[in-house]
Ligand SMILES: Nc1nc2c(c(=O)[nH]1)N[C@H]1C(S)=C(S)[C@@H](COP(=O)(O)OP(=O)(O)OC[C@H]3O[C@@H](n4cnc5c(N)ncnc54)[C@H](O)[C@@H]3O)O[C@H]1N2
């Protein structure tokens with residue numbers, strides 16, 4: 001058996017994965033536990049935002065027209081009427097009056113403007129009446145946020161599917177959403193495979209390596225807002241591998257396998273992808289690295305097979321597993337690309353698109369990119385160095401410095417981009 005498999009394009013592979021993956025359900029959770037999850041229902045405001053016209057400064061609420069003629073030579077004096085200490089929700093002023101207001105407090109009815117207290121002096125008449133003295137006119141509406149200035153009643157403030165971060169938390173809290181309804185966190189089982197892979201605590205024998213893909217995949221899953229239900233390592237023993245996979249499929253929303261997926265004699269997972277069974281989505285991709293990536297639906301669950309080669313495993317996760325996890329968690333799963341200028345040297349093109357681990361940075365307001373050294377499928381160091389995947393289009397020629405290429409920014413890419 002040659003083990004020959006038909007390659008499909010990355011776009012087609014992503015389409016097949018996303019056609020299968022659907023959000024797995026939604027729950028109400030305490031607001032703080034919603035961090036990083038996606039909102040399942042749009043958040044609306046029932047009242048206008050803000051709900052009342054609000055003072056932007058500590059000072060005096062006035063009717064701006066009263067100050068039209070104010071100047072140092074001809075001050076305008078307005079009678080101070082009393083509000084409460086924090087503002088004057090139930091108070092109103094008339095022409096000729098001013099009222100003390102605090103930052104964030106409601107504007108009294110009749111007022112349209114706030115004058116900062118630094119620009120106002122107070123004068124007391126003999127009968128005890130206090131007057132505010134204004135030396136300048138003021139534009140109507142100054143230092144006032146109108147009722148509904150941010151949003152009208154009934155507006156959608158956060159669209160369904162939005163990931164919840166600090167800004168969304170502030171908004172949800174202001175709406176009283178103590179337990180927002182969010183898409184469930186996808187539960188993932190990670191299975192690494194191969195007699196040649198030993199636990200991190202062990203001393204590798206000849207031809208063996210430590211299991212670096214396991215912590216890498218677990219952290220990648222975390223960065224995609226998924227959670228690892230459990231992980232396991234299986235030796236090159238088909239029955240054990242099958243048992244583990246079946247258990248994984250029963251427990252998880254998605255199973256990710258690393259290693260043993262190719263056509264070699266010991267590639268136990270590869271046998272799964274070798275036949276063209278009904279659930280097989282693909283078993284080879286026309287990309288480098290990551291060409292051995294595979295996917296199959298078994299027992300109604302998705303199983304993604306990634307290369308054991310660390311660099312290819314990483315690329316396969318970013319291009320296939322991340323979109324699947326995003327989609328299961330209520331996102332679109334669509335990978336966004338932007339453009340960067342290739343900074344130095346030239347990059348060898350291939351008959352298939354290449355997705356190189358690279359570094360992007362900002363220089364003169366432009367996004368620049370360079371591939372990491374040792375960008376092979378088995379490369380390890382470049383995974384830690386990369387903050388982007390650089391898409392090198394297929395071509396007979398090399399891609400030269402100065403060319404504009406598509407780049408996929410990796411989570412936390414800014415940390416490096418500004419260094
Ligand atoms: N005749 C063919 N051979 C290969 C093909 C092919 O189409 N025809 N595809 C090649 C490509 S592309 C890749 S990528 C690899 C995929 O191999 P496997 O996924 O089966 O990976 P393994 O053989 O299990 O391991 C490869 C390599 O990676 C190391 N490894 C494995 N697991 C881990 C781990 N958890 N942590 C760290 N390193 C790991 C392992 O020691 C091997 O060195 O197949 C090509 N061959």
Ligand code: MOO
Nearest residue numbers: 290291292312377
């Ligand atoms: O999946 Mo393999 O990486 O193309 O090296």
